[in-house]
Amino acid sequence: MAFRLNAPSLQAHLCVKGGLEAIAFYEKAFGAECTYKQMAEDGVRVLHANLALFGSEILLHDEFPEFGGPVASPHAHGGASIALNVNLPNPSDVDAAMTRAEAAGAITFMPAGDVFWGARYGRLTDPFGHVWAFNAPLAPG
Template identity: 30%
Template sequence: MHMFPRIIVSDPDHASAFYKDTLGAEEVFRAPPLDDGRPSVIDHRVGDSSLRISPAVSEWGWLAPGDIGGSPVLLEVEVDDPDGIGERMSARGAEVIVPIENRPYGKRSGRIRDPFGHLWIITGDLR
């Protein structure tokens, strides 16, 4: 079995650039554009994982966090340098919700809302 999380955003190209810059995502597939010019999906490889990005299309039930008053999903990524990832995300418009710090459960982690409204737990080894 394979799972392919797909996040919905208003501007897939902007989101793709953000995740490339902040998470080191590599674009591996881009579907032909919809009538409005936005790609229907951009597939990325992030380490050993996949992250797909699609545009909000209300007729299809594809709604971005801003369309529903926030994100009901937490995306968790374990990285070698959570502080560096958090700083890059913040520098590119993300909001720190919970600072990245050493936690009592043995990880260094925090929570960030990206510029598209998606919530991320950024975690890694204690420092």
């Protein structure tokens, strides 16, 4: 796999405990497509995966405590330190995305609702500890 970059960009790289299960969850919950996956030498953990979702791409890998360093899943750190914000075109898309994720096992902690900045917005936590926020502009008026 050759790495190519045409312009600067920012990309989330998620660390999870249970990489194969996480890939399956993101496929079911968010309609993700795993475009690349490399397993670790142990044949159990995901060394690297690329997932296409919501018009973007995220990277994913399992925990590797034997490598040292501060990178670990949110569960290992006691919670997520960031939220992945998904901007959608329509308010109904927020409700649909959250309903689909909940059906796949996500836990909503901020139900979708209309918020002061003129958007439909809601937040949930996936089974791997990552926080996802869904946002769509409300119709003017």
